[in-house]
Amino acid sequence: MSDASSGKAAKPTMDELEAQIAKARLDLTSTVDELSDRVDPRVQIAELKATVSERAKAFTQGLKSGDPKSLGIVAGGVAALGLVIVVSIRRR
Template sequence: MNDQRKRSAEEIEADIARARLELTSTVDELSDRLDPRAQLDAARSAATAKAQTFAGDVKKGEPKAVAIVGGALAFIGLMIVGAARRGR
């Protein structure tokens, strides 16, 4: 836009229309990114994918996955035993 020639009204209108389309596109993209429902859907999809990967690792017998499941079960067992002892 640094050229020294005079622009016609049509050129100026075309530039304004192009800028308006770019701005509309940017606003739409920001709206999509900031939409709570879209963020929730993205988080849900990511969590589902991670859970499916983890379940597959457990089924394959991956040591880290099996250790996590074992630790969680041990923790739950200890919580049940502790609750039962307090209930006496």
Template sequence: MSEDAKKRTPEQIEADLAKTRLDLTNTVNELSDRLDPRAQVDAAKESARAAAKEAGEKAKVFKDDVTSGDPKALGLLGAGIAVVALIVTLRLRGR
């Protein structure tokens, strides 16, 4: 046993035990909150809302770029249209 352990009073030991219990309680509560299915669903909803908002903002910027005649935006739009046309053509031929 170390010298510090021998010098501790019962009150100090009880205070340490109380602090340890409080720390453990807080840890268990935090884990319970993290693993709560409702909390996970709420977090997923919030993440989806944020992603949708960001996608909407990017789409608006892209639309503005296309409208203003930005060559990169027009090229991306053309490539997207070509890919969709290719997919439609391949599906129609497969029937």
């Protein structure tokens, strides 16, 4: 868009301006849609459910295969539950 003979930038045509505005609108719409998805609680809950489900499956597979980390987590949970039971019995 520059005029080679004068060295000045040529003014954009009406069609070029309309095309730039249309592109800017599309870009803005896309950005707003993306931001809306990021902050939508329904989308966040769906993503959280998927993450929890994946981790639960991995944990279950770890237990089935005898993974020490998974077994340690279960052992720690059982120990904590036992401690709660003992403390509640002693308080009576």
